[in-house]
Amino acid sequence: MKLRSNCLSRLLPEILVVVFAHATWVNANDATQIFERRVLPLVKSERASSCRECHLAGIDLRQYVLEDSAKTFAALAVAGLVDAEKPAKSKLLTFISRRPEKEDPLLAKVRSEELAAFQSWIEAAAKNPPAPLPTAAQSTIGSPTPLEVIRHTRIDRVLKSFVEKIWVDIERCENCHSPARNSRLIEKHGEQISWISPNDPAGTLAKSAQQGIIDVEKPEESLILLKPLGVVEHGGHRKFALGSDPDKRFRSFLADYASAVRGGYREAKDLPVESTEVRYATGQQLRITGLNSDWRDRLMRVDIYCWENGKWSSKRIATGDGYVNGPQKLWQNMILGIDDRSQSGKSAESKRLLPSGKYRVRMFLDRDKRLDRDRDYELGDEEFVGSVEFSGDWKPGYQPPKIVEFKEENATQ
Ligand code: HEC
Ligand code: HEC
Structure with a gap:
C-alpha cells in the first residue's frame, strides 16, 4: 500500500504533465482548426472585406492575417490588436463590429461571418496564447497605410467633402434630377436621369458612383461635371462655367474621390490641402x-x-x-x-x-x-x-x- 502510494506520488507530476499537454494540444488544435477552416477561407476569397464599407482604400481584413494561427496571434498580440486576457475586448473585433447606420445587406452578411470566425478563433487561441516570439522573429501585421491616409479615405470624411463641394449646389440640379420632381423627364429619358436621392447625400454619392456619372479612372471626364459645364450636350444646358467656383469644387472632389477609391494615396504628403x-x-x-x-x-x-x-x-x-x-x-x-x-x-x-x-x-x-x-x-x-x-x-x-x-x-x- 505504502509502496503503491509512493509510486503514485512519484508518477503524479508525469501524469499531470500528460494531462496538461493533452489539454494544450486540444486548445492549440482548436485554434488552428478554426483558423484554417473559418479564418483563412475568408481572407482567401475574392470578395471585399466588410471594412470596405467605410474605408475606401488602404484597409482590408487580409492585412490582419498571416499564414498560420500561432504566427497571426503572436503578431496581433504585439500590435495590441488581440487581448489574451479579455479576448472579447480585442481591438480587431471592435474594427470588425463597426457598422454604418445603413448597412449594405451583402456586406452585413460578410461582416457577421467575419465576426463569428474571428471571435471563435481569438477565444480559442487566447486559451493557450503562443509564447511571444523574439523581436527578430516577429512579423508585422495590420494595415501598412499611414493613419492620415486611413482617415482621409474614410467614407465619412469623403462624404463630408462631397457635401461641401457638390451637394451645396444640388438645388441647381434637383428640378430635373430628383425623382421627387422629374416624373416627366423620367418618361422621356429613363430612370438613370434620377441620380439624386432626395435629402440624402450619401445615397446620391453611392448612386452617382454606381451609375457611372462619376468616373474614377478619368475623374475630369465624369458626366456629373461635363454635363453641367455644357461641354457635352446636356438636356439642362450649361449650369456653370469652366473655371467657375463650382467647376473648381466639382473637380477637386472628383480627383480626390478617384484617388481615394483607387488607392492613389500612399503617404500623408500625397493628400490634398484642405481649404480653410x-x-x-x-x-x-x-x-x-x-x-x-x-x-x-x-x-x-x-x-x-x-x-x-x-x-x-x-x-x-x-x-x-x-x-x-x-x-x-x-x-x-x-x-x-x-x-x-x-x-x-x-x-x-x-x-x-x-x-x-x-x-x-x-x-x-x-x-x-x-x-x-x-x-x-x-x-x-x-x-x-x-x-x-x-x-x-x-x-x-x-x-x-x-x-x-x-x-x-x-x-x-
Ligand atoms: C462603419 C464604418 C467602419 C467600418 C465598417 C470599419 N471601420 Fe475602421 N474606422 C472607422 C472609424 C469611424 C474610425 C475612426 C475611429 C476613431 O477615430 O476613433 C476607424 C479607424 C480605423 C483604423 C485606424 C486606427 C485606429 O486605431 O483608429 C483602422 C486601422 C481601422 N479602422 C481598421 C478597420 C478594419 C480592419 C475594418 C474591417 C474589419 C474596419 N476598420 C471597418 C469606421 C469603420
Ligand atoms: C432643366 C433641367 C436640368 C437641370 C436643372 C439639370 N439637368 Fe442634367 N440633365 C437634364 C436632362 C434632360 C438630361 C438627359 C439628357 C442628357 O443626357 O443630357 C440630363 C442629364 C444629366 C446627366 C447624365 C445622367 C445619365 O446618367 O444619363 C448628368 C450627370 C447631369 N445631367 C448632371 C447635372 C447636374 C450636375 C446638374 C446641376 C448642376 C444638372 N444636371 C442640372 C436636365 C437638367
Missing part, C-alpha cells in the same frame, strides 16, 4: 443691375462681406459666380455662404440663410478670359471692377432675388 473655407447653401439669389455693357458674357465672381461690430468682416462670408448677361446688363446667381473651417462646427449639409444685415459686394470680372486658358486661376485684385453695398431683408428664392443696382462711380479701373 466651408461652403453652405443659402437658397438666396442676388441680381446686380446697371453693369457696364462691355462686361457682357464675361464670368464675374462676387465676394460678399458683412458689417459686424462696427466694421466690414475681414473675410468674405458668401460668394457666387456666373456670366454677365449682356443685353440686360445684369448678373444674377445663387449665393453660397462661407464658414471659416477652424471656427465652424456647423454642417454644410443643411441650408442656412444669410441673416438680414448690411453687406458689401466686391466684384471680380474675367475681362481677359484668363479662366478659359487656366481653369484653376483665381480672379483677384487685378480683376476687381467695383463694389456695391446693400442692407435689409434677403429672402430665399429667385421670385424675386435680392436686386441691387451698380453705380458707375463705384467702379474701379
Whole structure:
C-alpha cells in the first residue's frame, strides 16, 4: 500500500504533465482548426472585406492575417490588436463590429461571418496564447497605410467633402434630377436621369458612383461635371462655367474621390490641402443691375462681406459666380455662404440663410478670359471692377432675388 502510494506520488507530476499537454494540444488544435477552416477561407476569397464599407482604400481584413494561427496571434498580440486576457475586448473585433447606420445587406452578411470566425478563433487561441516570439522573429501585421491616409479615405470624411463641394449646389440640379420632381423627364429619358436621392447625400454619392456619372479612372471626364459645364450636350444646358467656383469644387472632389477609391494615396504628403473655407447653401439669389455693357458674357465672381461690430468682416462670408448677361446688363446667381473651417462646427449639409444685415459686394470680372486658358486661376485684385453695398431683408428664392443696382462711380479701373 505504502509502496503503491509512493509510486503514485512519484508518477503524479508525469501524469499531470500528460494531462496538461493533452489539454494544450486540444486548445492549440482548436485554434488552428478554426483558423484554417473559418479564418483563412475568408481572407482567401475574392470578395471585399466588410471594412470596405467605410474605408475606401488602404484597409482590408487580409492585412490582419498571416499564414498560420500561432504566427497571426503572436503578431496581433504585439500590435495590441488581440487581448489574451479579455479576448472579447480585442481591438480587431471592435474594427470588425463597426457598422454604418445603413448597412449594405451583402456586406452585413460578410461582416457577421467575419465576426463569428474571428471571435471563435481569438477565444480559442487566447486559451493557450503562443509564447511571444523574439523581436527578430516577429512579423508585422495590420494595415501598412499611414493613419492620415486611413482617415482621409474614410467614407465619412469623403462624404463630408462631397457635401461641401457638390451637394451645396444640388438645388441647381434637383428640378430635373430628383425623382421627387422629374416624373416627366423620367418618361422621356429613363430612370438613370434620377441620380439624386432626395435629402440624402450619401445615397446620391453611392448612386452617382454606381451609375457611372462619376468616373474614377478619368475623374475630369465624369458626366456629373461635363454635363453641367455644357461641354457635352446636356438636356439642362450649361449650369456653370469652366473655371467657375463650382467647376473648381466639382473637380477637386472628383480627383480626390478617384484617388481615394483607387488607392492613389500612399503617404500623408500625397493628400490634398484642405481649404480653410466651408461652403453652405443659402437658397438666396442676388441680381446686380446697371453693369457696364462691355462686361457682357464675361464670368464675374462676387465676394460678399458683412458689417459686424462696427466694421466690414475681414473675410468674405458668401460668394457666387456666373456670366454677365449682356443685353440686360445684369448678373444674377445663387449665393453660397462661407464658414471659416477652424471656427465652424456647423454642417454644410443643411441650408442656412444669410441673416438680414448690411453687406458689401466686391466684384471680380474675367475681362481677359484668363479662366478659359487656366481653369484653376483665381480672379483677384487685378480683376476687381467695383463694389456695391446693400442692407435689409434677403429672402430665399429667385421670385424675386435680392436686386441691387451698380453705380458707375463705384467702379474701379
Ligand atoms: C462603419 C464604418 C467602419 C467600418 C465598417 C470599419 N471601420 Fe475602421 N474606422 C472607422 C472609424 C469611424 C474610425 C475612426 C475611429 C476613431 O477615430 O476613433 C476607424 C479607424 C480605423 C483604423 C485606424 C486606427 C485606429 O486605431 O483608429 C483602422 C486601422 C481601422 N479602422 C481598421 C478597420 C478594419 C480592419 C475594418 C474591417 C474589419 C474596419 N476598420 C471597418 C469606421 C469603420
Ligand atoms: C432643366 C433641367 C436640368 C437641370 C436643372 C439639370 N439637368 Fe442634367 N440633365 C437634364 C436632362 C434632360 C438630361 C438627359 C439628357 C442628357 O443626357 O443630357 C440630363 C442629364 C444629366 C446627366 C447624365 C445622367 C445619365 O446618367 O444619363 C448628368 C450627370 C447631369 N445631367 C448632371 C447635372 C447636374 C450636375 C446638374 C446641376 C448642376 C444638372 N444636371 C442640372 C436636365 C437638367
